[in-house]
Amino acid sequence: MGRRKSSAASGVAALLILCVSSLALFTVYVKEGDCAREGQCGPLHTVQLGAAEVLQPVRSVFAIVLEPVWRTGERVMGAFDDSKEQQLERKLQEAEALASQASRLERENAQLRELLEGQRTSYEYGPLAQVVAPVGDQFTQRIIINVGTEDGVEPNRPVVIGENTLVGRTTEVSRHTAQVMLITDQMFAAGVRIIPPAQFDPASSEISPAVTSENVSYGQGLLETDLEGYFGVGLVPQSARAEEGDYVVTSGRAGDKELLFPPGLYVGKVQSVTSQDIDQFKKIVVEPAMNPQELEEVRVITDWAGRAG
Amino acid sequence: MEQASVIRAALVVAVAALLEAVIGPYLTFGYFSPRLTLIAVVFAAAPLRDLQAVLLGFFGGVLLDALGGDLFGVGALGGLLAAGLAARASAVQSRGTERVLLAQVAGISVAAFDILGYTARWLSGLGVPQLGEYAVWGVLPDALINAVIAFLIGGWLLNIVNVKTPHSWEK
Numbered sequence: 218m219g220r221r222k223s224s225a226a227s228g229v230a231a232l233l234i235l236c237v238s239s240l241a242l243f244t245v246y247v248k249e250g251d252c253a254r255e256g257q258c259g260p261l262h263t264v265q266l267g268a269a270e271v272l273q274p275v276r277s278v279f280a281i282v283l284e285p286v287w288r289t290g291e292r293v294m295g296a297f298d299d300s301k302e303q304q305l306e307r308k309l310q311e312a313e314a315l316a317s318q319a320s321r322l323e324r325e326n327a328q329l330r331e332l333l334e335g336q337r338t339s340y341e342y343g344p345l346a347q348v349v350a351p352v353g354d355q356f357t358q359r360i361i362i363n364v365g366t367e368d369g370v371e372p373n374r375p376v377v378i379g380e381n382t383l384v385g386r387t388t389e390v391s392r393h394t395a396q397v398m399l400i401t402d403q404m405f406a407a408g409v410r411i412i413p414p415a416q417f418d419p420a421s422s423e424i425s426p427a428v429t430s431e432n433v434s435y436g437q438g439l440l441e442t443d444l445e446g447y448f449g450v451g452l453v454p455q456s457a458r459a460e461e462g463d464y465v466v467t468s469g470r471a472g473d474k475e476l477l478f479p480p481g482l483y484v485g486k487v488q489s490v491t492s493q494d495i496d497q498f499k500k501i502v503v504e505p506a507m508n509p510q511e512l513e514e515v516r517v518i519t520d521w522a523g524r525a526g
Numbered sequence: 527m528e529q530a531s532v533i534r535a536a537l538v539v540a541v542a543a544l545l546e547a548v549i550g551p552y553l554t555f556g557y558f559s560p561r562l563t564l565i566a567v568v569f570a571a572a573p574l575r576d577l578q579a580v581l582l583g584f585f586g587g588v589l590l591d592a593l594g595g596d597l598f599g600v601g602a603l604g605g606l607l608a609a610g611l612a613a614r615a616s617a618v619q620s621r622g623t624e625r626v627l628l629a630q631v632a633g634i635s636v637a638a639f640d641i642l643g644y645t646a647r648w649l650s651g652l653g654v655p656q657l658g659e660y661a662v663w664g665v666l667p668d669a670l671i672n673a674v675i676a677f678l679i680g681g682w683l684l685n686i687v688n689v690k691t692p693h694s695w696e697k
Contacts, residue, residue, distance in 0.1 A: 236603065236606055240599065242598050243599025243600065247597070247650045265594075272547060283549055351551040352595045359595070403652075
């Protein structure tokens with residue numbers, strides 16, 4: 218410390234050159250292919266994918282030690298954010314969720330044998346995957362799972378827990394790992410439909426045919442979230458039907474694009490619906506069916522009936 | 527007599543980047559995240575010559591970009607900034623206050639890195655929170671907590687980077 222520095226000019230010159238190099242790296246990274254389509258993975262994304270692949274065993278080891286810390290921390294953060302009333306409300310919701318989970322488990326139990334033998338006829342699942350670690354920074358909600366291209370997993374495939382509860386979609390996939398963008402990530406979007414409880418069974422993802430008939434105007438919109446914690450359905454017209462307690466499931470449509478998700482994947486329940494005359498669309502808040510802090514095992518839906526391409 | 531080892535400094539930065547990539551996501555709560563690489567760059571680059579410090583900062587930043595899943599280039603810029611600030615700070619300090627001064631540099635580097643990350647997300651079309659809100663509830667606490675972490679582990683890092691060499695009369 219305090220030693221005489223050699224040639225300050227060479228240091229400044231190097232600083233400038235490397236700053237420009239950093240900006241070039243950033244530009245290339247943003248412009249290059251993001252691995253969402255096969256064969257379009259740019260060199261910098263490939264480097265990150267390779268690093269994720271190499272780090273997977275280390276992350277698995279650290280996950281055992283650090284996961285309890287992470288979950289506790291997340292809960293503490295949540296407790297600081299809420300008022301007492303909201304905490305009680307959440308406890309009630311948790312109790313309700315447990316009750317519905319118990320009945321769902323009962324029904325799932327009966328279907329497990331069918332799943333093991335031939336799995337569902339409409340979805341093809343990849344192997345059961347373990348959540349290796351959360352990834353990303355302050356602005357993202359992503360996880361890494363331990364299945365990859367060798368298990369038939371590709372980018373942009375839905376990831377579920379149980380049979381049909383949507384968790385997110387795969388983004389970057391390497392040979393043995395895949396990154397999953399959770400439905401609570403602000404970049405996640407999916408076409409969804411709002412269905413009354415009588416018309417949908419979340420355990421089996423069976424939708425009543427009445428929902429799809431032309432004369433019924435059940436709400437359809439785009440699942441969206443933001444950094445302030447809003448998670449809901451946007452672009453639902455004022456005239457469409459949407460009530461508290463309704464189920465939110467994927468519609469299987471994303472505008473005029475190919476089907477990104479199969480229809481009928483369970484996303485959550487409508488928590489509140491507000492509409493004002495001056496607004497064009499309803500404001501619908503959704504309570505997600507999955508909890509990011511409790512994800513342990515997931516499955517990737519690799520194919521489904523009616524998928525384009 | 528103490529002399530800084532470039533190899534040791536690079537190793538410290540590499541281990542910090544690896545640790546940050548592995549345990550960082552588990553220790554990210556809200557807008558706070560431990561910036562171990564930046565802290566390591568500040569303390570490892572401080573005793574080095576200007577050119578060495580800048581190269582070390584770039585190396586640490588690129589490593590952070592490669593091992594993490596964030597926008598490439600942001601870490602490299604952040605590392606350069608941290609190394610540059612550390613090199614300047616070490617030129618003016620008085621003996622005995624290195625740790626305090628470098629902890630402050632680490633805090634400033636983290637704040638600058640947060641702002642860089644915010645700008646990069648905004649430039650690449652990704653969503654960002656309100657700047658004022660992020661500055662108060664994101665950048666400030668992140669910088670403060672990381673400065674405290676830097677102060678706590680700084681002495682240890684300096685000891686690793688500096689190698690004791692015998693005086694000529696000791697040989």
